[in-house]
Amino acid sequence: MIELRNITKRFGAVLANDQVSFSVAPGTIHAIVGENGAGKSTAMRIAYGFYTADGGEILINGQPHQIRTPHDAIALGIGMVHQHFMLVEPMTVAENIVLGAEPGSAASLDLKKAVAEIRKVSDEFKLSVDPNATIESLSVGQQQRVELLKALYRHAQLLILDEPTAVLTPQEVEEFFAILRRMREQGKTIIIITHKLSEVLAISDDVTVMRDGKVVGNVKTSETNAAELARLMVGREVLLRVEKPDAKPGSPVVKIDRLSINGRDGTKRLNDVSFEVRAGEIVGIAGVEGNGQTELIEALAGLIPGSYITGKISFEGNDVTNADARRRKELGIAHVPEDRHRRGLLLDSSLAENTILGVHYRKPAVTGPGNIFLDDKGIRSRTEQVIHDFDVRPPNPMLTARSLSGGNQQKLIIGREFELPPKLLLVSQPTRGVDIGAIEFIHRKIVALRDAGCAVLLVSAELEEVTALSDRLLVIHNGQIVGEVDPRAVTNEEIGLMMTGGHK
Amino acid sequence: MKLLREILFPLIAVIAAFVIGGIVVLIIGDSPIQTYKLLIGSAFSWPDGIGYTLFLATPLIFTGLAVAVAFRCGLLNIGAEGQLYIAAFAAAWVGIKFGGISVGLPGAPPVNTPYASLPMLILVPLCCIAAVGAGAIWGGIPGLLKARFGSHEVINTIMLNFIAVALVSYFTQYHYKVPGDAIMQSAEISSKAHIARLGKFIPGLPERIPLNLAFILAILACVFVYVLLWKTKWGYEIRATGQNPSAAEYGGISIRKQIILAMAISGGLAGMVGINEVLGYRYRYYDGFSADYGFVGIAVALLGRNHPVGVFLAAILFAILLRGGIFVDAFTMKVSKDIVQVLLGILIVLVASEAMFRGPLKKFALIKRAKV
Numbered sequence: 001m002i003e004l005r006n007i008t009k010r011f012g013a014v015l016a017n018d019q020v021s022f023s024v025a026p027g028t029i030h031a032i033v034g035e036n037g038a039g040k041s042t043a044m045r046i047a048y049g050f051y052t053a054d055g056g057e058i059l060i061n062g063q064p065h066q067i068r069t070p071h072d073a074i075a076l077g078i079g080m081v082h083q084h085f086m087l088v089e090p091m092t093v094a095e096n097i098v099l100g101a102e103p104g105s106a107a108s109l110d111l112k113k114a115v116a117e118i119r120k121v122s123d124e125f126k127l128s129v130d131p132n133a134t135i136e137s138l139s140v141g142q143q144q145r146v147e148l149l150k151a152l153y154r155h156a157q158l159l160i161l162d163e164p165t166a167v168l169t170p171q172e173v174e175e176f177f178a179i180l181r182r183m184r185e186q187g188k189t190i191i192i193i194t195h196k197l198s199e200v201l202a203i204s205d206d207v208t209v210m211r212d213g214k215v216v217g218n219v220k221t222s223e224t225n226a227a228e229l230a231r232l233m234v235g236r237e238v239l240l241r242v243e244k245p246d247a248k249p250g251s252p253v254v255k256i257d258r259l260s261i262n263g264r265d266g267t268k269r270l271n272d273v274s275f276e277v278r279a280g281e282i283v284g285i286a287g288v289e290g291n292g293q294t295e296l297i298e299a300l301a302g303l304i305p306g307s308y309i310t311g312k313i314s315f316e317g318n319d320v321t322n323a324d325a326r327r328r329k330e331l332g333i334a335h336v337p338e339d340r341h342r343r344g345l346l347l348d349s350s351l352a353e354n355t356i357l358g359v360h361y362r363k364p365a366v367t368g369p370g371n372i373f374l375d376d377k378g379i380r381s382r383t384e385q386v387i388h389d390f391d392v393r394p395p396n397p398m399l400t401a402r403s404l405s406g407g408n409q410q411k412l413i414i415g416r417e418f419e420l421p422p423k424l425l426l427v428s429q430p431t432r433g434v435d436i437g438a439i440e441f442i443h444r445k446i447v448a449l450r451d452a453g454c455a456v457l458l459v460s461a462e463l464e465e466v467t468a469l470s471d472r473l474l475v476i477h478n479g480q481i482v483g484e485v486d487p488r489a490v491t492n493e494e495i496g497l498m499m500t501g502g503h504k
Numbered sequence: 505m506k507l508l509r510e511i512l513f514p515l516i517a518v519i520a521a522f523v524i525g526g527i528v529v530l531i532i533g534d535s536p537i538q539t540y541k542l543l544i545g546s547a548f549s550w551p552d553g554i555g556y557t558l559f560l561a562t563p564l565i566f567t568g569l570a571v572a573v574a575f576r577c578g579l580l581n582i583g584a585e586g587q588l589y590i591a592a593f594a595a596a597w598v599g600i601k602f603g604g605i606s607v608g609l610p611g612a613p614p615v616n617t618p619y620a621s622l623p624m625l626i627l628v629p630l631c632c633i634a635a636v637g638a639g640a641i642w643g644g645i646p647g648l649l650k651a652r653f654g655s656h657e658v659i660n661t662i663m664l665n666f667i668a669v670a671l672v673s674y675f676t677q678y679h680y681k682v683p684g685d686a687i688m689q690s691a692e693i694s695s696k697a698h699i700a701r702l703g704k705f706i707p708g709l710p711e712r713i714p715l716n717l718a719f720i721l722a723i724l725a726c727v728f729v730y731v732l733l734w735k736t737k738w739g740y741e742i743r744a745t746g747q748n749p750s751a752a753e754y755g756g757i758s759i760r761k762q763i764i765l766a767m768a769i770s771g772g773l774a775g776m777v778g779i780n781e782v783l784g785y786r787y788r789y790y791d792g793f794s795a796d797y798g799f800v801g802i803a804v805a806l807l808g809r810n811h812p813v814g815v816f817l818a819a820i821l822f823a824i825l826l827r828g829g830i831f832v833d834a835f836t837m838k839v840s841k842d843i844v845q846v847l848l849g850i851l852i853v854l855v856a857s858e859a860m861f862r863g864p865l866k867k868f869a870l871i872k873r874a875k876v
Binding site: 358 | 757
């Protein structure tokens with residue numbers, strides 16, 4: 001169906017794609033796996049005409065084609081669904097789907113015809129999407145199906161899906177995979193970009209593994225396993241399971257009592273939540289993103305103004321509900337934010353300046369009368385400490401944070417927060433966009449911190465991560481804790497049901 | 505390497521602007537070489553050329569620094585113009601009020617009041633504090649409005665410019681003008697409030713050239729801004745807020761405080777223009793004295809990359825061109841001094857569209873590196 005031959009693409013000094021070659025047979029599901037920055041998305045964007053390759057060629061059904069723009073790609077029967085949906089929220093499904101390919105004449109839009117057409121396609125693949133519903137009224141899973149419909153409506157024979165399951169619950173993933181299988185039966189060809197190995201094994205026929213811009217393996221899914229794929233992705237043996245001894249919980253460090261948080265729009269983001277985290281244990285919060293996890297963590301870190309909060313937060317027996325972020329850091333509450341670019345880093349500042357964020361006003365970052373002046377020496381030694389302890393690469397304190405890879409940025413943030421040193425660690429999505437090697441490292445560090453007697457509150461969208469790391473697991477849905485489960489005994493299906501509001 | 509890059513780009517922009525400007529001169533029908541000789545050469549004559557150029561650069565250094573400090577905090581201070589007017593008037597007011605001068609008696613020239621002027625060692629600092637303080641307050645207001653209500657500082661600083669100009673005009677006209685004076689200016693400040701012209705200290709530089717101690721103050725202000733921004737914890741907080749407010753907040757920095765602080769410092773720096781103007785040059789408040797210093801300061805900061813050293817150099821370049829224009833007007837056949845505006849316009853466009861040129865520049869650097 002499609003074949004990439006020696007595709008090469010360079011961004012500045014970075015070789016994003018180096019002689020990338022693979023072919024996808026018609027009527028199959030082909031997975032492309034690799035760590036972040038391995039070049040998977042770049043290769044697919046070249047196939048879809050977003051980027052032009054510096055070298056190599058693309059063959060569609062055996063014929064070489066120049067794909068210069070997405071228009072060319074669509075004309076050739078290629079459709080792409082992006083990780084971030086490209087939908088206009090207040091418009092209806094049908095309006096979104098015809099956008100850019102409106103039926104009827106220039107003056108009049110023949111939506112009726114489009115609606116009928118969409119309904120036909122939707123039924124054919126059992127997508128059950130109502131063409132007249134507005135996008136904002138749909139769930140994330142349904143919105144994704146609209147994106148699929150958009151490609152199918154344009155008669156795509158080949159669908160490229162970029163990390164399609166990142167936003168879905170376990171149940172939705174199952175449904176989604178069923179749809180993909182139906183599409184395969186109807187003769188469509190699907191390329192799915194992912195870094196979740198379990199999904200690769202569950203859905204694909206063939207796998208292409210990429211590392212550092214190169215293809216390092218083309219294998220049949222039936223002839224491989226997770227360990228081999230991980231080894232190909234990382235280039236060495238990887239420990240896929242987190243090894244940790246049983247927790248020895250001590251006294252409660254943080255106690256949350258009937259905490260509710262209002263959003264700026266007046267809706268309740270967190271509703272009457274109470275729990276505690278003890279020293280030496282990791283409490284995980286599982287839930288679909290956007291169900292109050294962000295607000296919970298930010299409230300504990302002191303980043304939500306008191307006027308939005310009711311309830312009480314006590315830290316080591318003291319009421320800290322009204323303490324600001326600086327005070328809480330001084331007490332020993334460390335915070336690894338979910339969005340490191342938005343919250344966690346000064347991207348254009350040096351690693352040195354980033355490692356003192358939050359402690360920049362006290363020793364060892366300052367010196368001189370009244371501790372006014374920044375102490376370059378003190379900052380440097382602290383930075384070198386973090387870089388060394390957390391294996392941040394490249395180990396140059398003067399580089400900008402932007403120039404690091406996602407994994408190294410995350411290690412820098414975690415290192416900074418671990419240096420506090422923390423009594424309570426709030427950690428949100430610790431391994432999002434982080435490569436497998438660094439994930440293993442970060443997990444070990446978190447467990448080590450727990451064993452040193454720190455209380456850890458962990459939020460992650462990755463079910464495998466929360467179940468593997470947590471000693472106790474709380475499930476959050478719609479701003480409420482809907483239950484506590486034993487992470488060693490529970491199945492993904494059970495958690496998934498609770499996450500979506502079903503019963504335990 | 506980084507330093508080289510920071511200097512290289514503005515330099516290329518300046519050269520490119522001169523080349524394009526040269527073509528314009530050629531089209532008009534004069535010799536670019538002769539025009540540029542007049543434009544730039546006149547700045548290097550001693551003592552007039554250098555003296556006047558540095559004098560002209562002084563207010564631009566202050567306003568350039570003002571814009572740069574605000575920008576480092578992520579704020580666009582379009583209000584330096586208003587801030588410097590308020591500050592100049594405040595300096596004059598202190599120089600009159602505490603200088604033993606009485607004004608406003610109908611039909612009478614200013615007379616010495618019963619109480620004498622404060623001594624110079626007190627009056628001069630007091631006038632300076634008044635200028636900086638008034639500028640800081642006028643700059644702090646939009647900061648406060650943004651921190652408290654989230655209203656945009658660009659709109660508010662622009663609006664405050666109008667209010668400032670109108671306000672000081674009113675006070676000049678109705679309260680501090682010498683009655684019967686046809687010019688819109690205040691009474692003269694006490695001679696105890698004057699600051700020395702540099703001619704007093706530098707042999708060969710006549711005192712008629714108004715280059716004064718405020719120029720030294722401008723250099724000190726550059727040092728102050730550098731130390732503040734890069735060597736103190738406060739500067740760290742200002743820069744962190746400017747780069748990423750969310751991350752600053754996460755780091756326990758009060759964004760609201762930083763916004764107010766940065767705008768006040770910015771206003772204070774702009775206010776120092778008043779020291780140059782009132783204490784060092786005209787010795788009175790002269791209505792409409794600013795040749796758009798506050799706005800030119802935005803361009804100075806832009807070309808100077810919001811760095812004190814860059815601002816200093818850019819201010820001198822602007823001063824050279826603005827002064828040189830007069831000679832172009834006088835001694836060429838067809839080109840007028842508006843060529844300076846053309847040059848500055850091209851320069852600003854080039855600097856502002858930097859991103860467009862960064863790519864090719866980078867590629868060039870890469871090719872060079874690959875060859876080495």
